[in-house]
Amino acid sequence: MRIRATVAAVTGALALSALAVPAAQAAGGSVQDSDYRADAAKIARAGSDRAPGQPYDLDVTFSNFKVAKAIKVGTTNQVSTTVTYTLTHGADVDIKADDFVTGPYLYRGSFDAPSAVPLMGNNPAKCTATSATAATCTGKVDIYPAQDDLLNSDAGTWKGAALAIAYNGQDPDGFDFDITKVGYADQGSLGTTLVQRNSQLTVNASPEPVKKGATLTVTGKLSRANWETHKYAGYTNQSVKLQFRKKDSSTYTDVKTITTDSTGNLKTTVKASVDGYYRYSFAGTTTTPAVNAAGDFVDVQ
Structure with missing residues (x-):
């Protein structure tokens, strides 16, 4: 399950694909850990093969990131922790669209070259608009120690981040998927937490x-x-x-x-x-x- 080398090389592409499941979201289905990990590699390849091969910058920023001070992780059981944050967006960004997704995640080390696989949620966050250009969002970070999400050396301080994706009708699984038509925002250093060995x-x-x-x-x-x-x-x-x-x-x-x-x-x-x-x-x-x-x-x- 661990793809540390891929993450270090294409952090943005990996984070983008973490929630690359607009069809499942629109249908109300759940997104499993294995699904978004698989999509991570797919979109990372798409990003490296295409020219310019990158999504456009989405007018979204994040703030007020709140996560538990410490997350205790044992040896086998899934651990989920709730994260809340504020999403601020441009007037042209439709956060109510079926294929707009956002979610929190945790990373260790530097934002551009993390030293561990980012920890993300199984499903996109849920957001409630507070104004025409802002929303409060609640999501989860799901950790699976039995699936080798963590190495012992990963214990310690992790940093908070959040991302948003506007697919604009693009299907990541489609034959004619064009990543350049996808809007993407990604922001780190939003907060810190300890991921600890129980x-x-x-x-x-x-x-x-x-x-x-x-x-x-x-x-x-x-x-x-x-x-x-x-x-x-x-x-x-x-x-x-x-x-x-x-x-x-x-x-x-x-x-x-x-x-x-x-x-x-x-x-x-x-x-x-x-x-x-x-x-x-x-x-x-x-x-x-x-x-x-x-x-x-x-x-x-």
Whole structure:
């Protein structure tokens, strides 16, 4: 599914084809990930084979791009995040046309030569006109880790972008498709978000029950999604806090900070004093979200 080389070479053509499905949109059908990825290569070839071979500049700009601060992505399940933005257009642009489409996407690295495959939605955004030349739009970015949308190195900061396409009656699947009659607008650096490898954290305090003053051993493991193996693996050399809250309290307090070993495992000891819950707490990094283990209750006798 990954076409990193194609994206780096023809960013605009790829983004253009991401929503190259006006027929499906007009019919109310859904656009699957595999469909627009296939169209991406088709229109990229069209752009390189034709002279001048490019769509004309569509009088559309984007602003007020809003996306979640962070997107947690696991190993298999599809993840969708909602994006809103403002689309401003010239008086000659008919955003209500059946073959006008717009949508948000995310890219990593530079806009002209991204370092990862852009993340886009399955379907075009829906827009509501707020004036004769402006509209508010809502769309989604859909991520499929099980289909290799991401490499582990892709975790971190991504930038927001949006595009708009006016097909003007042109059919990308038609024999006589003329890309020069298609209007296209594409704009980056609209916002940022973190695309993160989802994290998991466990804890187990033993023995249970335990005598007051005796030693408790608290073990656990910090792991995170590996987007290349589609499994969770230990997150090594990370600082994690051991926390405790008394049985009748709702507040955890820090006991000590320890570091995960070469497989993400945690192990430390404490003296048992009163009944309560022990948990590990990870503050998170730019590539991996914060996570708390569910508290493990210890009965002190």
